[in-house]
Amino acid sequence: MCRHLAYLGPPVTLAELLFDPPHSLVRQSWAPRDMRGGGTINADGFGVGWYPGEGEPVRYRRAQPIWSDPTIAQLAAVTRSAAVVAAVRSATVGMAVLDGAAAPFAEGRWLFSHNGVIRGWPDAVVPLAAGLPVRDLLTLDATTDSALLWALVRHRLRAGADPVEAVGRTVTDVAAAAPGSRLNLLLTDGHRVVASVAGHALSVRETSGSVLLASEPHDDDPGWRSVPEGHLVVATAGEVRIRPLPAPVGAPSRHATVDRTKGANR
Template sequence: MCRHLAYVGPPVSLRALLYDPPHSLVRQSWAPRDMRGGGTVNADGFGVGWYPPGGGEPVRYRRGTPIWGDVTLPGLAAATTSGAVLAAVRSATEGVPVHDTAAAPFAEGPWLFSHNGVVRGWPDAVAALAGRLPVRDLLTLDAPTDSALLWALVRHRLRAGEDPARAVAATVAEVAAAAPGSRLNLLLTDGRTVVASAAGHALSVRQTPGAVLLASEPHDDDPGWQAVPDGRLVVATTAGARVDALAVGAASTGPHAGGKTTRPTDGGDTR
């Protein structure tokens, strides 16, 4: 498994997201609280993507080594501020490569993407889904991993003009059907909206005025954190977050960013 987070809101330093909290993403790389499905540490690479002030495509910094051992990132994080960030630490599935380009976030144009989980039966279980993609997409995957393929599937839908929430929901639905038991917590952002799935792994959300933070694990003990129930899709902007059921039906009627915003609930509380 992996750990990841996405933030949209007033500009903050990368250090404030990655290092400063008591249970920061850096700490989660070596002392995660919830590594269901296997793994003990997230030492197989990391990545940070952020959107520069004034707009433009995101910038990425990725390495295939443990985040705690990188000597460049602390200074970079202290000197860099952004109003939209996606970051991840990686625990690689046994048998798949560990190198820089296998680490999230994956990117194209305005998009950043991450996956926390595993595709069961990889690669055979999803070979038919991969076969639907253009051959060029398969030949240019960032890495021969389940996460990179999930990104290619989501990206293919985005290129076709699908709403990002629908693209994530539909991808989760079709992969879950092809590979039962998969853990498919996905994060997708264009720097304004974040779409996240909770499918087989933990996800929490914290809203403050004008900001939303989604993370695999709360990075502190703030009571504002709320757990997202399994089988849900979150669409978040600086105006708030909405949580909807994540099901096969969501693939055709997926929620749209900019709709009603609420606290993260689906009719009951999220404990």
């Protein structure tokens, strides 16, 4: 499975997120601690997206291992941002390994990443894919499950859905169509992050005025906490809320909710 992260807060260098921590994303590319569902390393590409200001994000994506690309190390040392998404990829057998298959995917201000796999690909999700505009299917970044998940989320966003609904409903729809899928999604517009925990791990760490979500904690800071399975994280630099994923359409509503807010002035 892949590894990904999202950061919101005071501007930091990309190196502070990707390279400097003892269990950084770069280290997770060759020595991950939690690889569920197969795979041992994340060497099938990487990507990082960051917001230089209030405009659209900038991306750098490659189909090679992150440790083998000298440009990203140089770029990370001198690039600062208050909002970052990054990922290292372990490709599912049979799926393309090319620049366009690496997260983050993007449109406008949106950045998107997926950690996991759709079981029964592609047959299990043919009915869901059939609901997308033909042009969206013809212009996928790659013929991969992650690219299709992005198309499904993006379609909801274009139709006016709130990002929480777009992520939550996409996860429940795909989980119903393809049981056993691992669907940890991550979406941000540079101000708010929405992330799902469905089949894999996600941890969150809050500090004064910042939040970091990551597939694996990148250090031993006691501030890290695990997000429960079957939940969504909705976070800004000043607030983190955790709530259950929406119930599948037609299923009884869930009565138990988890809504955790931490910190002052929230």
